[in-house]
Amino acid sequence: MITDKSCAEVRRRLAYPPEKVFAAFAKAEVVTRWLTPSPEIGLTVLQFDFCEGGSYRFAYHVPGASTVIVGGSYRVIKPPSKIVFSWVIEPPDEHAGIQSEVSVAITPDGSGSELVIRHEKLGLTDAINRHAAGWRGAVDQLTQLLAQEDHND
Amino acid sequence: MYSDLALDLTFHALCDGTRRSMIHALANGEIRSAGELGRRFRSAQPTISKHLKVLEEARIVERKVEGRVHQFRLRRKALERASRWIARHQAFWEGAVDQLDRLLAEDAER
Numbered sequence: 001m002i003t004d005k006s007c008a009e010v011r012r013r014l015a016y017p018p019e020k021v022f023a024a025f026a027k028a029e030v031v032t033r034w035l036t037p038s039p040e041i042g043l044t045v046l047q048f049d050f051c052e053g054g055s056y057r058f059a060y061h062v063p064g065a066s067t068v069i070v071g072g073s074y075r076v077i078k079p080p081s082k083i084v085f086s087w088v089i090e091p092p093d094e095h096a097g098i099q100s101e102v103s104v105a106i107t108p109d110g111s112g113s114e115l116v117i118r119h120e121k122l123g124l125t126d127a128i129n130r131h132a133a134g135w136r137g138a139v140d141q142l143t144q145l146l147a148q149e150d151h152n153d
Numbered sequence: 154m155y156s157d158l159a160l161d162l163t164f165h166a167l168c169d170g171t172r173r174s175m176i177h178a179l180a181n182g183e184i185r186s187a188g189e190l191g192r193r194f195r196s197a198q199p200t201i202s203k204h205l206k207v208l209e210e211a212r213i214v215e216r217k218v219e220g221r222v223h224q225f226r227l228r229r230k231a232l233e234r235a236s237r238w239i240a241r242h243q244a245f246w247e248g249a250v251d252q253l254d255r256l257l258a259e260d261a262e263r
Contacts, residue, residue, distance in 0.1 A: 008243035012250050016257045024253055034256045037248035095238050098160065115250065119242045121164050121235075 007120040018106040018113045022080035025104065026050050036060060052077050056085070068093055072102075081106050087119065159212070163235040166211035171196065172204050176213065179227035187223045 014021055024030050028048040036043045040063055047057035057071040072086035083104040089096050098121060105116045166172055175190050191201035205225065208214040212231045217224045 008239055008246055010243070010246040010250050012254070014254060014257060016261065020257060021253075024256065030256075034252040035249050036252065037245040039252065094234075095241070098238065100242075115253075117246045117250065119246060121160070121238065 007118055009119070010115075010117045012115050013109055013112060014115055015112045017111070018080040018108055021106050021113050021115055022083075025083055026079075031058075047071070050074060050077065066092075075101070159231070160234060160238075162211040163213065163231050166207050166213055167232075167235065169204070169207075172208055175204060175208060176227065176232075179214065179225060182227065184217075184224050184226045187225065190225060 024034065027050070028045040031048070032043050032045050035058070042061040044059040044061070045056070046059055046069075047055055049055055052074055055071065055073045057069065060068040060070065062068060069090040070087060071090060072088055074083065074085045076082055076084035083102075085102050087100045087102050089098065091097065100119060100121045103116075103118045103120075105118075107114050107116075167176075171194055174193065178190060178193060179185060187201060187205060190205065191198060194201065196204075205214065205216070205223075208225075209216050212228055214225045215228050217226070
């Protein structure tokens with residue numbers, strides 16, 4: 001299979017105003033009623049802290065298969081138009097550990113709204129930047145440690 | 154993790170229109186030279202070479218050098234895992250938005 005895109009994207013017009021659509025993402029008891037790929041797959045919300053920097057953890061119960069756990073944190077929350085959160089599947093899973101990001105955009109469209117969900121794997125540049133930040137942190141710690149030892153001598 | 158780096162390289166390679174067109178030009182198992190692949194685009198030869206190098210490093214294409222001619226062939230394996238990830242998440246969100254639409258309709262009726 002040859003793909004045309006390097007991300008998943010869904011664009012849908014909904015007959016409800018942005019506030020109503022946004023609210024469906026904001027509460028654990030509502031999320032559990034729809035945020036699954038099909039009605040047969042149940043969702044248990046293990047953790048739900050809907051604020052910027054807050055984390056979530058969802059358990060998906062696939063009939064006749066093992067439970068799939070997905071977690072991440074909310075990076076941007078701008079009611080009622082924008083939500084950005086990270087998305088990582090936990091092991092054991094074919095796609096476990098792959099860092100990805102979901103961007104939800106809700107815009108008014110007549111009496112309803114247009115919902116656009118883009119799900120992208122974080123690219124090589126992000127991976128390099130993350131590692132670079134990690135190394136910078138390590139180098140800072142090493143410098144501090146060496147300074148302390150120097151002081152002790 | 155090696156496999157994650159490999160996947161990063163695949164996604165990075167796919168994240169460009171010219172490179173996706175090159176993949177399409179090789180999709181049926183054809184073997185094409187750098188010149189043939191380059192002729193489809195209005196880019197300078199060094200740009201084409203750069204794109205082919207990215208595809209080669211992501212192990213999406215295989216290069217065979219015959220004299221002065223560089224031949225390219227598609228390797229499907231690198232694309233498979235990335236394709237499955239995209240397809241899985243595409244299906245996830247399509248299904249979820251269907252359910253959201255129904256839920257909003259139910260709540261509006263009450």
